[in-house]
Amino acid sequence: MNFDFSDDEKRLKEEAHGFLNDRCPPKAVRRVLEGELPFDRDLWRGVAELGWTGAAIPEAYGGVGLGHVGLCALAEELGAALAPIPFASSIYLAAEALLLAGTEAQKSRWLPKLATGQLIGTIAVAEGAEARSGKPLATSAEGGRLSGTKLPVADGAYADIAIVAARTAKSPLALYVVELNQPEIDRAPVKTIDPSRGHARLTFRGAKAEPLGSEADGEAILKRLYDRAAILVGFEQVGGASVALDMACNYARERYAFGRPIGSQQAVKHKLADVYCAVELARSNAYWGAWALGADAPELPLAAATARVAGSRAFYVASKENIQVHGGMGFTWEGDCHLYYRRAKHLALMLGAAPEWKEKLVNEIERRNAA
Amino acid sequence: MDFNDSPEEAAFRAEARAFFEKNATRKSGHAAAQRSRADDAANLAAAKDFQRRKAEAGFAAITWPKAFGGRGLPPIMQVIFNQEQASFEVPRGFFEIGLGMCIPTLMKHGTPEHAKRYVPPAVRGDEIWCQLFSEPVGGSDLAGLITRAVRDGDDWVINGQKIWTSGAHYCDFGIIVVRTDPNVAKHEGLTMFFLDMKSPGIEVRRIKQVSGTSNFNEVFFTDVRVPDSQRLGAVGEGWKVSLTTLMNERLAVGEAPAPDFDDIFHLAREVTVEGKPAIADRAMREKLADWYVETQGLKLTKFRTMTALSRSQTPGPEASITKLVSATKLQEIASTGMDLLGEGGSLMEESEVPAAALFQQALLYSPGLRIAGGTDEILRNIIAERVLGLPADMRADKELPFNKIPRGKR
Numbered sequence: 204m205n206f207d208f209s210d211d212e213k214r215l216k217e218e219a220h221g222f223l224n225d226r227c228p229p230k231a232v233r234r235v236l237e238g239e240l241p242f243d244r245d246l247w248r249g250v251a252e253l254g255w256t257g258a259a260i261p262e263a264y265g266g267v268g269l270g271h272v273g274l275c276a277l278a279e280e281l282g283a284a285l286a287p288i289p290f291a292s293s294i295y296l297a298a299e300a301l302l303l304a305g306t307e308a309q310k311s312r313w314l315p316k317l318a319t320g321q322l323i324g325t326i327a328v329a330e331g332a333e334a335r336s337g338k339p340l341a342t343s344a345e346g347g348r349l350s351g352t353k354l355p356v357a358d359g360a361y362a363d364i365a366i367v368a369a370r371t372a373k374s375p376l377a378l379y380v381v382e383l384n385q386p387e388i389d390r391a392p393v394k395t396i397d398p399s400r401g402h403a404r405l406t407f408r409g410a411k412a413e414p415l416g417s418e419a420d421g422e423a424i425l426k427r428l429y430d431r432a433a434i435l436v437g438f439e440q441v442g443g444a445s446v447a448l449d450m451a452c453n454y455a456r457e458r459y460a461f462g463r464p465i466g467s468q469q470a471v472k473h474k475l476a477d478v479y480c481a482v483e484l485a486r487s488n489a490y491w492g493a494w495a496l497g498a499d500a501p502e503l504p505l506a507a508a509t510a511r512v513a514g515s516r517a518f519y520v521a522s523k524e525n526i527q528v529h530g531g532m533g534f535t536w537e538g539d540c541h542l543y544y545r546r547a548k549h550l551a552l553m554l555g556a557a558p559e560w561k562e563k564l565v566n567e568i569e570r571r572n573a574a
Numbered sequence: 575m576d577f578n579d580s581p582e583e584a585a586f587r588a589e590a591r592a593f594f595e596k597n598a599t600r601k602s603g604h605a606a607a608q609r610s611r612a613d614d615a616a617n618l619a620a621a622k623d624f625q626r627r628k629a630e631a632g633f634a635a636i637t638w639p640k641a642f643g644g645r646g647l648p649p650i651m652q653v654i655f656n657q658e659q660a661s662f663e664v665p666r667g668f669f670e671i672g673l674g675m676c677i678p679t680l681m682k683h684g685t686p687e688h689a690k691r692y693v694p695p696a697v698r699g700d701e702i703w704c705q706l707f708s709e710p711v712g713g714s715d716l717a718g719l720i721t722r723a724v725r726d727g728d729d730w731v732i733n734g735q736k737i738w739t740s741g742a743h744y745c746d747f748g749i750i751v752v753r754t755d756p757n758v759a760k761h762e763g764l765t766m767f768f769l770d771m772k773s774p775g776i777e778v779r780r781i782k783q784v785s786g787t788s789n790f791n792e793v794f795f796t797d798v799r800v801p802d803s804q805r806l807g808a809v810g811e812g813w814k815v816s817l818t819t820l821m822n823e824r825l826a827v828g829e830a831p832a833p834d835f836d837d838i839f840h841l842a843r844e845v846t847v848e849g850k851p852a853i854a855d856r857a858m859r860e861k862l863a864d865w866y867v868e869t870q871g872l873k874l875t876k877f878r879t880m881t882a883l884s885r886s887q888t889p890g891p892e893a894s895i896t897k898l899v900s901a902t903k904l905q906e907i908a909s910t911g912m913d914l915l916g917e918g919g920s921l922m923e924e925s926e927v928p929a930a931a932l933f934q935q936a937l938l939y940s941p942g943l944r945i946a947g948g949t950d951e952i953l954r955n956i957i958a959e960r961v962l963g964l965p966a967d968m969r970a971d972k973e974l975p976f977n978k979i980p981r982g983k984r
Contacts, residue, residue: 204577204578204579204583204650204877204880204881204884205575205576205577205578205881205884206575206576206577206874206877206878206880206881207575207878207881207882208575209575272575448962452962452963452964455964456963456964456965463965463968464964464965466958466964466965467964467965467966467967467968468967469951469954469955469967471964472954472955472958472959472962472964472967473951473954473955473958475958475962475964476898476953476954476955476957476958476961476962477954479895479957479961479962480895480898480899480957483871483875483892483895484867484868484871484872484875484895484899485871486892487870487871487872487874487875487877487878487892488867488870488871488874490575490874490878491870491874493575494575494576494577497575498576508863509866509867509870509871512863512864512867513867513871516867558860560863561859561860561863561864562856562859562863564863564866564867565853565859565862565863565866568839568862568866569853572839
């Protein structure tokens with residue numbers, strides 16, 4: 204039984220922890236949150252130099268070829284640090300989409316630059332405040348040209364390329380690789396609940412686009428991509444949740460009321476014990492996802508949905524109870540509690556909200572039972 | 575990251591599986607058959623017979639030192655044995671407390687003569703042990719116990735009452751913690767002994783539980799004499815000794831009690847609500863997803879514990895969440911399963927309701943799981959204090975002599 208990170212992966216994780224402690228304290232997150240920077244370029248360069256952006260990209264395409272379990276270890280630390288960089292967009296989504304469905308030429312063209320962080324990628328699927336429900340996309344593609352509006356697009360204001368989902372004459376959903384620096388695309392930053400991660404509205408007016416994978420397979424590729432990304436985001440959620448729980452415990456030990464530390468009150472203890480349970484269940488489920496990613500196991504869709512549902516709940520619960528334990532101070536802009544609360548809800552919504560993933564989870568169990 | 579056994583683990587697993595294939599029947603169907611925890615004479619005889627075969631095959635004391643007749647194997651092997659056992663119908667509930675808690679305490683705190691006399695028959699299943707700790711005045715507050723032992727020559731004389739003693743009515747011996755000095759602080763006036771359950775002055779009464787079955791007893795002590803030579807640990811050290819007993823609680827690596835996710839999932843597919851299978855309902859599907867996430871999370875958490883054991887590391891504290899999470903989940907699954915059956919959900923007729931009334935029975939036994947072996951509240955305190963490092967609660971009984979501590983009427 205080896206249901207844990209290996210010694211090498213643990214060492215990598217420790218190094219990542221040390222580096223991010225130094226380079227990405229809450230005040231660095233705040234600089235992006237408060238609009239001083241669109242994202243933390245220094246940090247982005249730093250993680251790229253350490254090879255994190257290329258961790259799971261094969262050496263043939265300029266990556267480090269460390270594998271996906273190593274990337275999971277890094278994701279946990281990036282989540283814990285609330286890293287205000289386009290890591291998820293560029294690596295878990297854009298690079299992974301190219302690896303899953305790209306032609307040899309597409310992979311050779313884009314992956315080496317994504318691996319070194321020289322280019323930033325993202326994905327553009329959502330079209331406003333509406334859950335995906337099988338309704339046809341409004342964005343359409345015809346003759347290699349895209350038209351429509353995508354909102355919100357993470358890192359859309361400064362990304363270099365995007366994987367864009369659009370409807371075609373033959374398919375309700377096909378994927379395209381789109382270079383974003385072209386006059387037929389308008390990009391406008393939009394406000395979200397988590398300004399430490401920039402988002403934009405992208406309007407395509409006949410923009411040049413290159414198909415990614417076959418038109419007919421768009422939905423299947425996107426599902427596979429989201430399943431894989433859900434596991435990586437699941438690790439970010441576990442990382443963030445653990446820090447929020449630690450913050451709450453530290454405060455509960457130090458803050459006195461009624462002549463005693465508030466953490467000696469059972470009302471506070473029991474709340475935090477429940478948060479601990481949620482975090483550990485999420486961690487165990489995330490490990491299952493890491494194993495499935497590493498082994499490319501048939502259980503991957505089920506493990507992904509499980510990790511996703513558990514991770515979303517754990518980070519949300521940990522971050523909201525962290526505010527509660529901090530009392531009024533937890534509700535101030537100056538306090539850091541809200542950074543975790545914002546990120547928790549943001550991560551729980553990217554890739555689709557919990558009800559969608561619960562539905563996927565039960566579907567998957569039904570499918571496996573029928574088989 | 576993988577779920578594979580090491581070569582030694584795989585060999586041991588094969589050996590364990592072969593033992594079960596030869597000596598037990600493989601489980602079939604759903605969980606109904608596992609419910610029978612009746613401790614009648616027939617089951618007791620079957621359990622003793624199975625224990626003897628286990629001992630002869632070298633599986634009764636897997637992790638104990640060879641000096642005590644064990645195999646001296648690491649804890650991971652016990653976990654592997656339990657995993658294999660989970661696929662078979664085997665007698666359960668008779669030896670766990672004696673071999674898991676009482677005998678290890680005797681091995682640690684008793685004399686070599688005690689070990690020589692009592693360990694082998696316990697391992698073979700010839701003698702069964704119980705643990706006499708809880709009292710009507712204190713379950714969660716165990717150290718608040720009031721059963722007294724007074725020195726009289728070479729003996730101690732015990733008067734008082736114990737409760738929630740599993741198996742007291744068929745056990746041969748028991749370990750007991752009693753108050754030997756009420757004038758000092760409560761944790762300092764306790765002493766541990768072992769005694770013969772057939773001693774004059776011991777009366778055992780069965781407790782009928784909410785579920786209708788009787789797995790526990792009240793045990794009354796009237797002038798029961800115990801020789802000082804049967805003391806475990808020093809006078810006044812009973813609390814420390816009992817902590818070693820409680821630390822020996824077996825790793826919670828067994829199966830979760832039924833009904834679990836699979837049972838409610840199948841029920842939701844079988845039954846119809848408003849003309850559609852219950853599983854077609856969106857709210858039901860969300861609940862199913864939540865239970866699956868918890869069930870799977872607990873199972874995987876055990877794999878993390880096993881990994882630490884397999885690497886000869888001390889397991890992390892994550893195992894402490896198992897009972898807290900699973901007991902409440904069980905109660906919710908039982909209640910929701912009944913909700914799917916409308917008015918008839920209250921029927922306890924095994925032939926009239928799905929899963930032979932498993933959900934109905936679980937509704938009635940699940941409250942006990944939230945109490946036994948540490949209540950939900952005590953478990954949350956333990957997680958908060960020992961895992962999260964939060965400060966201890968303020969206590970009204972601290973630094974007072976035991977006989978000055980306020981007590982309620984009940």
